[in-house]
Amino acid sequence: MLHLRMIVPPDRTRAAVEVIESTVGTTHLVVLPGAARDPSGDVVMCDVAREAGDELLKGLRGLRIDQDGSIAVENIELSLSTRADHAEKEAPGEPADAVIWExxxxxxxxxxxxxxxxxxxxxxxxxxxxxxxxxxxxxxxxxxxxxxxxxxxxxxxxxxxxxxxxxxxxxxxxxxxxxxxxxxxxxxxxxxxxxxxxxxxxxxxxxxxxxxxxxxxxxxxxxxxxxxxxxxxxxxxxxxxxxxxxxxxxxxxxxxxxxxxxxxxxxxxxxxxxxxxxxxxxxxxxxxxxxxxxxxxxxxxxxxxxxxxxxxxxxxxxx
Incomplete structure (x- = not known):
């Protein structure tokens, strides 16, 4: 699993959430309105199966979040969550075969x-x-x-x-x-x-x-x-x-x-x-x-x- 932490301009938060929710293999979505200060915006966090990570990043970059906000990606070494297990099963392919090009x-x-x-x-x-x-x-x-x-x-x-x-x-x-x-x-x-x-x-x-x-x-x-x-x-x-x-x-x-x-x-x-x-x-x-x-x-x-x-x-x- 990968953990994404984003700073999203408020006018694009809904679009970012829609991209996350429509991507197979995502879970643990958190939205903190107005929590970011530099740059200012909303903090959005989620976990995503490695197999779906590249597709999700492309969608988020399509919203120019990487230019007007930020996208940070971390590897999750351990995740004790039934929902995370389901997300990995929903995502296509195997984690070891997935390439995160970014x-x-x-x-x-x-x-x-x-x-x-x-x-x-x-x-x-x-x-x-x-x-x-x-x-x-x-x-x-x-x-x-x-x-x-x-x-x-x-x-x-x-x-x-x-x-x-x-x-x-x-x-x-x-x-x-x-x-x-x-x-x-x-x-x-x-x-x-x-x-x-x-x-x-x-x-x-x-x-x-x-x-x-x-x-x-x-x-x-x-x-x-x-x-x-x-x-x-x-x-x-x-x-x-x-x-x-x-x-x-x-x-x-x-x-x-x-x-x-x-x-x-x-x-x-x-x-x-x-x-x-x-x-x-x-x-x-x-x-x-x-x-x-x-x-x-x-x-x-x-x-x-x-x-x-x-x-x-x-x-x-x-x-």
């Missing part, structure tokens, strides 16, 4: 903004991966993958393509490209410093590395894994299963590829560097392609499910 856009907007924190995580993850590359240590590589924040901008690009949001796409691509560029430059300097301290060496980079040599040697499996990771990542975001993102992060070699490119660049090993960049681009493209196709697939599936439900006998009619 929520997804908002989440990816926040995660795809180039910030000091995002850049710091990207640089630190790449430096950790650089240590793993030189030491041929798979544990460090996995740790670097988990630390890397690059899936946020990747999800932002996918969402922007499906939602036709050019500003979000530009912001996400900017964060992705600048983040990786800064991380590779910083890690190249880091590698030179570690070499000066005799902690990194060309011999270690050129030595057989059975645990990490795949990073700069892309093959068809690299693209297949990137596709699968892109699907899993988008499903985890749209279904609010954030724990799955950790698995996605440690299944693709984006950050390690950037790290290997940086270390190879510091030693003038251009063959390894270009192989690493190819691996990086292959993974990024695979994740974005799979993410876009997954979102389009979810949109089509959800439309099909709603169409079947509306045509089913006994389905509640909507105004």
């Amino acid at each position: 929520q997804l856009t908002g989440a990816t907007h926040e995660e795809s903004t180039l910030s000091i924190t995002y850049s710091a995580f990207m640089i630190l993850a790449t430096m950790i991966a650089a240590c793993g590359v030189v030491l041929d240590n798979a544990i460090l590589i996995v740790g670097a993958m988990a630390v890397g924040p690059e899936f946020g901008p990747l999800a932002g690009v996918c969402t922007a393509v499906v939602q036709r949001a050019p500003k979000l796409a530009a912001r996400s691509l900017y964060a992705l490209l600048v983040g990786f560029a800064a991380a590779i430059v910083a890690t190249t300097v880091f590698s030179l410093g570690m070499d000066a301290l005799d902690l990194f060496s060309r011999d270690r980079l050129d030595a057989p590395r059975p645990n990490t040599s795949f990073i700069w040697q892309p093959d068809p499996f690299s693209f297949v894994v990137a596709l699968l990771a892109g699907i899993a990542g988008m499903l985890s975001l749209t279904s609010s299963k954030s724990g799955a993102l950790v698995g996605v992060a440690i299944s693709v070699t984006t950050v390690p590829a950037g790290a290997n490119a940086a270390v190879a660049l510091s030693y003038g090993e251009f063959g390894q560097m270009w192989g690493s960049i190819e691996q990086l681009l292959l993974n990024l493209f695979g994740i974005m392609l799979a993410g876009v196709l997954t979102l389009y697939g979810q949109k089509l599936l959800w439309r099909t499910q709603r169409g079947h439900w509306r045509r089913a006998p006994g389905a509640r009619k909507e105004n």
Whole structure:
């Protein structure tokens, strides 16, 4: 269930209430006339099944409540209510299959903004991966993958393509490209410093590395894994299963590829560097392609499910 709290201009309160009451899966409607002060208006609250959340938000935005008032959405972790149980049964589909597009856009907007924190995580993850590359240590590589924040901008690009949001796409691509560029430059300097301290060496980079040599040697499996990771990542975001993102992060070699490119660049090993960049681009493209196709697939599936439900006998009619 989702909880909506709105500040509604008084002249649109009746219309907002009608939209809420006509949407299948809503309950616990509360109207507090004149309770809001900034901006002034009526406070309207309700709970809605996740399956009906996107439709309700579209209806409320059609009344321009988001522009002249406000709409806040929260996930309800626990709701002890028989009426809420009925509302969820009335709503079509399953909660895990529903996509709240406004929520997804908002989440990816926040995660795809180039910030000091995002850049710091990207640089630190790449430096950790650089240590793993030189030491041929798979544990460090996995740790670097988990630390890397690059899936946020990747999800932002996918969402922007499906939602036709050019500003979000530009912001996400900017964060992705600048983040990786800064991380590779910083890690190249880091590698030179570690070499000066005799902690990194060309011999270690050129030595057989059975645990990490795949990073700069892309093959068809690299693209297949990137596709699968892109699907899993988008499903985890749209279904609010954030724990799955950790698995996605440690299944693709984006950050390690950037790290290997940086270390190879510091030693003038251009063959390894270009192989690493190819691996990086292959993974990024695979994740974005799979993410876009997954979102389009979810949109089509959800439309099909709603169409079947509306045509089913006994389905509640909507105004």
